[in-house]
Amino acid sequence: MGLAKTEIFTDEQNEISLFAKVFGHPARVAILQYLFKLDNCICGDLVNEIGLAQPTISQHLKELKQLGLIKGNVEGTSVCYCIDKTTWLDMKQVMVQFLDQDVSNNDCC
Amino acid sequence: MGLAKTEIFTDEQNEISLFAKVFGHPARVAILQYLFKLDNCICGDLVNEIGLAQPTISQHLKELKQLGLIKGNVEGTSVCYCIDKTTWLDMKQVMVQFLDQDVSNNDCC
DNA sequence: TAATTATATCGTAATATTGCAATGAAACAA
DNA sequence: TTGTTTCATTGCAATATTACGATATAATTA
Numbered sequence: 001m002g003l004a005k006t007e008i009f010t011d012e013q014n015e016i017s018l019f020a021k022v023f024g025h026p027a028r029v030a031i032l033q034y035l036f037k038l039d040n041c042i043c044g045d046l047v048n049e050i051g052l053a054q055p056t057i058s059q060h061l062k063e064l065k066q067l068g069l070i071k072g073n074v075e076g077t078s079v080c081y082c083i084d085k086t087t088w089l090d091m092k093q094v095m096v097q098f099l100d101q102d103v104s105n106n107d108c109c
Numbered sequence: 110m111g112l113a114k115t116e117i118f119t120d121e122q123n124e125i126s127l128f129a130k131v132f133g134h135p136a137r138v139a140i141l142q143y144l145f146k147l148d149n150c151i152c153g154d155l156v157n158e159i160g161l162a163q164p165t166i167s168q169h170l171k172e173l174k175q176l177g178l179i180k181g182n183v184e185g186t187s188v189c190y191c192i193d194k195t196t197w198l199d200m201k202q203v204m205v206q207f208l209d210q211d212v213s214n215n216d217c218c
Numbered sequence: 219t220a221a222t223t224a225t226a227t228c229g230t231a232a233t234a235t236t237g238c239a240a241t242g243a244a245a246c247a248a
Numbered sequence: 249t250t251g252t253t254t255c256a257t258t259g260c261a262a263t264a265t266t267a268c269g270a271t272a273t274a275a276t277t278a
Contacts, residue, residue: 111263
C-alpha cells in the first residue's frame with residue numbers, strides 16, 4: 001500500500017511520526033543543521049552547501065515549511081530561510097518526551 | 110528516484126535520519142510506547158493492541174530490531190520483545206543533541 | 219505422529235518518496 | 249522592454265514503504 005493507517009493511532013502517535021518522518025532524510029537534517037549554524041540562509045546557499053539540484057532542495061524546504069519548522073522571507077529575487085523558533089521548541093518538547101520514557105524496568109523475560 | 114544520496118552527507122546526518130525514519134510510522138511509535146508501558150510483550154499482544162495484521166506487525170518489529178532499538182527472546186512458540194536499553198540511550202543522546210541546537214540567534218533577515 | 223499455536227517470510231498491489239530536467243513566476247538590472 | 253537571477257512548480261522515472269494473504273517454520277500439545 002505505502003499508506004499508513006493513521007486513523008487507528010492516537011493524535012500523539014501520528015504527531016510524533018510526522019515530525020520524525022521529516023527528519024528521516026539526511027538532506028533535511030543537513031538543511032536544519034546549516035540553518036542553525038548560520039542563523040539564516042537562502043536557498044542558493046543550500047544548493048551549494050549540499051550537493052543536490054535546486055528543485056530537490058526546494059522540495060525539501062517545502063516539507064520543512066509545511067510542518068512549520070522553518071519559515072522563509074522573500075528578499076528581492078531570493079528567499080531567506082530560518083528556523084521557526086516556536087514550532088521548533090514545540091516539536092522538541094513532543095519528541096524529547098517520547099525519547100525520555102523510562103527504560104529502567106524494561107527487560108526481556 | 111526514491112533513493113536518498115547518503116554518500117554526500119555526514120555519518121551523523123545519516124545516523125540521525127535513520128533513527129528518525131524508524132520513528133516515522135505511527136505503528137512503530139505505538140509499538141515502542143506499548144513496550145515502555147508493559148516493560149515487555151509478545152508479538153501477539155501487539156497484534157491485538159494495534160489494529161494491524163500479524164505480518165505487518167512482524168515487519169515493523171523487524172525494522173525496530175534491525176536498528177537495535179528492541180530485542181526479542183524466543184519463549185516456546187512466542188517471542189518476547191523488549192526495549193534494548195543500551196541502543197535506546199545511545200539513540201536518545203544522538204537525537205537530543207540534534208534537537209537541542211541553540212535557537213536563540215536564529216531569525217529571518 | 220498429527221494438530222495447534224505463534225511468529226517469520228514471501229509475494230504482490232497500492233501508494234509514497236526521491237531526484238532532476240524543463241518550465242514558470244517574480245523581482246531586479248540594463 | 250529585455251535579459252538576468254532566484255526560487256517554485258510540474259512532470260516523470262526509479263525506488264522505497266506499507267499492508268496483507270498465503271505459506272513456511274519451529275515449538276508445544278494431544
